[in-house]
Amino acid sequence: MEGVKAAFRQAAALAAGKAITLFARFVTAPRALWQGIEPTHAQRVYFANHSSNGDFVLIWTVLPAALRARTRPVAALDYWLKSPLRAFIGREMFNAVLIERRPEARTEDPVAQMAAALDEGSSLILFPEGGRNTGEAPLLPFKSGLYHLARLRPNVDLVPVWISNLNHVMPKGKVVPVPLICTLTFGAALRLDPNESKEAFLSRASASLLALSGMEAA
Amino acid sequence: MNGAPHLALLLGGVAGILVLATLIGQVLRARLDPQGTNPVIENLNARIAAWWGMVALLSIAFLAGRAGVILLFALLSFAALREFLSLTVKHAADHWSLAAGFFVILPLQYWLIWIDWYGLYSVFVPVYAFLLLPVVSALHGTTRHFLVRVAETQWALMICVFCISHVPALLTLQIPGFEGRNVMLIAWLIFVVQLSDVLQYVWGKLVGRHKVAPNLSPSKTWEGLVGGTLSASLIGASLWWMTPFTLTQAAGMCLVITTMGFFGGLVMSAIKRDKGVKDWGHMIAGHGGFIDRLDSVIFAAPIFFHLTRYWYSAV
Numbered sequence: 001m002e003g004v005k006a007a008f009r010q011a012a013a014l015a016a017g018k019a020i021t022l023f024a025r026f027v028t029a030p031r032a033l034w035q036g037i038e039p040t041h042a043q044r045v046y047f048a049n050h051s052s053n054g055d056f057v058l059i060w061t062v063l064p065a066a067l068r069a070r071t072r073p074v075a076a077l078d079y080w081l082k083s084p085l086r087a088f089i090g091r092e093m094f095n096a097v098l099i100e101r102r103p104e105a106r107t108e109d110p111v112a113q114m115a116a117a118l119d120e121g122s123s124l125i126l127f128p129e130g131g132r133n134t135g136e137a138p139l140l141p142f143k144s145g146l147y148h149l150a151r152l153r154p155n156v157d158l159v160p161v162w163i164s165n166l167n168h169v170m171p172k173g174k175v176v177p178v179p180l181i182c183t184l185t186f187g188a189a190l191r192l193d194p195n196e197s198k199e200a201f202l203s204r205a206s207a208s209l210l211a212l213s214g215m216e217a218a
Numbered sequence: 219m220n221g222a223p224h225l226a227l228l229l230g231g232v233a234g235i236l237v238l239a240t241l242i243g244q245v246l247r248a249r250l251d252p253q254g255t256n257p258v259i260e261n262l263n264a265r266i267a268a269w270w271g272m273v274a275l276l277s278i279a280f281l282a283g284r285a286g287v288i289l290l291f292a293l294l295s296f297a298a299l300r301e302f303l304s305l306t307v308k309h310a311a312d313h314w315s316l317a318a319g320f321f322v323i324l325p326l327q328y329w330l331i332w333i334d335w336y337g338l339y340s341v342f343v344p345v346y347a348f349l350l351l352p353v354v355s356a357l358h359g360t361t362r363h364f365l366v367r368v369a370e371t372q373w374a375l376m377i378c379v380f381c382i383s384h385v386p387a388l389l390t391l392q393i394p395g396f397e398g399r400n401v402m403l404i405a406w407l408i409f410v411v412q413l414s415d416v417l418q419y420v421w422g423k424l425v426g427r428h429k430v431a432p433n434l435s436p437s438k439t440w441e442g443l444v445g446g447t448l449s450a451s452l453i454g455a456s457l458w459w460m461t462p463f464t465l466t467q468a469a470g471m472c473l474v475i476t477t478m479g480f481f482g483g484l485v486m487s488a489i490k491r492d493k494g495v496k497d498w499g500h501m502i503a504g505h506g507g508f509i510d511r512l513d514s515v516i517f518a519a520p521i522f523f524h525l526t527r528y529w530y531s532a533v
Contacts, residue, residue, distance in 0.1 A: 181301060
């Protein structure tokens with residue numbers, strides 16, 4: 001009986017995943033521009049700007065299906081476990097690595113969780129700004145998680161992904177999306193240099209992401 | 219719809235042209251570019267392949283009748299509006315007015331055409347949307363770039379919803395002696411305007427020298443313009459027996475719609491230049507976006523609609 005239930009949940013998650021990518025295509029007609037790297041099977045940590053909860057759906061949608069199956073978003077536990085529906089979307093559909101943002105409530109180290117997911121062979125989608133950017137600045141200062149992960153697993157490629165226009169499609173707090181075309185620009189991979197400081201690395205990563213923001217027009 | 223024999227003939231003719239174009243494209247590739255590295259030949263073949271898809275889609279809509287045609291152009295409006303508004307100036311304060319453009323104004327406009335309420339669908343976007351949408355934006359906060367934001371949104375709605383909706387609106391005209399054949403107005407309009415686009419491209423590629431607007435579009439030449447519009451008008455006029463027009467009237471109508479079509483390409487190119495993009499979108503391989511393909515029809519359709527309505531329609 002448990003097996004049947006699990007299989008049913010899995011099938012529902014698969015169907016819902018298909019439906020949500022179809023919806024994302026209908027609303028945003030997303031286009032991937034592979035500027036600095038090709039969509040190959042290599043293990044990667046995709047890190048992107050974060051302005052909407054649709055962000056990882058879009059990255060997920062434009063990844064080729066074979067890569068999509070092995071790519072897990074890193075998401076906030078407090079947000080995604082708030083209701084059974086969100087939990088289903090976060091856990092079953094996207095197979096998210098759920099991390100606790102509030103240090104005082106942590107039972108597990110988020111960076112260790114991400115490293116464990118990498119060790120299982122998954123690629124990750126990460127939003128180093130920590131929360132959704134709702135202001136005028138194009139990019140918020142990065143949290144240190146990306147650096148600590150790069151230090152723990154120095155041989156994994158870190159790929160910047162700039163997502164354009166999505167902040168207008170679904171601003172924080174709005175329920176009706178405005179259909180606008182979104183472009184996802186995948187830049188050249190970077191890695192932590194052995195002697196690089198945390199600040200230097202994070203500002204280099206941030207700059208490499210921001211540099212992609214003007215490229216979709218060209 | 220009972221334009222069936224003429225429609226079948228016209229679509230058959232288009233299929234013949236596409237077969238010929240496909241052959242020419244393949245021969246050019248085989249002769250000049252077996253590796254597939256020449257961008258002009260590759261783009262030509264991509265365009266021809268996309269034409270097959272577009273003609274197939276249009277044929278299916280014609281087969282499905284009035285509902286099919288209205289639905290197809292509503293979806294084209296949606297895709298075009300999505301492309302246009304992706305490039306305009308906007309702010310979080312515009313969220314509800316933009317959403318209303320997609321989910322209220324667009325469906326209402328096509329519903330008004332479905333129920334044939336000419337008095338309202340001809341003024342709905344230029345009067346009611348024009349006056350009411352800025353109110354929604356004004357009530358939601360910031361006044362920064364307010365005029366630019368509401369003006370660009372209104373332009374998007376005029377181009378993508380109002381103008382495009384005048385293609386299916388042709389079905390509502392009541393022309394004595396032409397009953398049940400209105401679908402031919404649409405087929406003929408699109409055929410002539412798109413043929414003019416294609417022939418302008420062909421003439422331009424073959425003998426084009428003098429640029430019409432060098433700072434706007436490097437591909438628009440006087441030779442292409444004159445050769446394309448005249449040859450398309452000639453072919454369009456020779457099909458006058460499919461239309462409610464006489465031979466001379468059809469020729470005049472052709473000159474008007476091919477010229478408007480050219481203007482459409484020109485104005486939409488200027489907007490692309492202003493916004494720093496090469497194409498409106500990426501959904502139609504070889505052509506760019508939906509607006510790239512529709513720009514000429516967008517400018518020709520409302521004028522064609524009103525000329526036909528004024529001189530030929532009974533109501």
